[in-house]
Amino acid sequence: MIRILVSPAIIDLSVEMDRIEAGHSAGAIATFTGLVRADAKAEGKVETLELEHYPGATEAALHALAGEAEARWSLSGATIVHRVGMMAPGDRIVFVGTAAAHRGAALDACAFLIDRLKTDAPFWKRETSGGEARWVEARASDDRAAERWRDA
Amino acid sequence: MIRILVSPAIIDLSVEMDRIEAGHSAGAIATFTGLVRADAKAEGKVETLELEHYPGATEAALHALAGEAEARWSLSGATIVHRVGMMAPGDRIVFVGTAAAHRGAALDACAFLIDRLKTDAPFWKRETSGGEARWVEARASDDRAAERWRDA
């Protein structure tokens, strides 16, 4: 059971946790939640984070990733919820949940989804700090994290 | 911030998720939830699962593991909640949550805690199926999963 949601609404963890637990006899559920950090920058603390996406293509990319994980780890459930639009420090940006019979599959699939989402789904972050907006640069470490799932 | 709870009460995910998110500026939260599976056995489906523990020693072992994870991955939060007593299929047995600045630390620490909890904390499972109770056997795969965290 795949669930993909890209929305400006606040991510409701209790709804997502209930959904990933419900309706199947999984023994193991792994989740990852990404939050907006109030990192201290040269310009000051991050005040807002804005997420732009490519409607249609983003959902398709997330569906493809969830489908790949579901097949590779025999998941009984895979959820990806990603917020878009304007956010503040502490807000949830992304929630990934995986359900499987055993913990290794759930944990690996969860790490796979968040690593690959960072490189394979069309989202762009713009931070504001000290009143100045700037587009966040992609990181080589994210490319390497995504790459390790391609060897196997 | 370490939170350890060993209790016969139902594990409340919304309370635990709120706690692990609150009070620190983490960017990444990973969780693992273990559920009682209604596995089909030769004797029939699992009807109940009973968890016995070693009061005092169990909490101390979980504290030690959480402290080791907190130091090794610079966690801002580590939660381990383990249920004891009588459970039914679908019930949550264990919840592990980790909070860190970055996802790699949160995900690795979460996997570490559940892997090591399986071999390092004194709990014993007794299943009932087809009206017959039997003690669950330890698995060599759990020893191997715990062992991989000792190399590094």
Next chain:
Amino acid sequence: MRVLYFAWVRERIGTSEEVVDPPAGVETVADLIGWLAGRSDGHGLALAAPDRLRAALDQAFVPLDTPLGDASEVAIFPPVTGG
């Protein structure tokens, strides 16, 4: 052919979408980027460094040397930064 722009590419060009009719000889995504760069100062600024750009053809990520083929939608954007 519909061309979509995202993030700072969109901001520099000043539009999120336009319909273009590239001439013969524009065969790959990289060719299209080179041709689009001449349309305005904003296009030139946005598209001057193709190594900083990524693209999708009909909503699927592709390398810049990919032939346009009969794609009806091309998207040009910086490396993605979601999650």
Next chain:
Amino acid sequence: MRVLYFAWVRERIGTSEEVVDPPAGVETVADLIGWLAGRSDGHGLALAAPDRLRAALDQAFVPLDTPLGDASEVAIFPPVTGG
């Protein structure tokens, strides 16, 4: 010395806890298990196969060849199966 039993060890012995005073010569956890095995049929049944047993001294897991030293609490139990 307080001895605690858990899971099927506890069930076979028929008690979760007892206070014992082992004789000289009982120096390690394994020695203690061997000596306890003679206390009753239940003890014998529970403790017959030390390779299936694990132990803790004063609440810390230890290998069975560990000297008892001045531990005041010894626990004997099957391999753990939590999580």
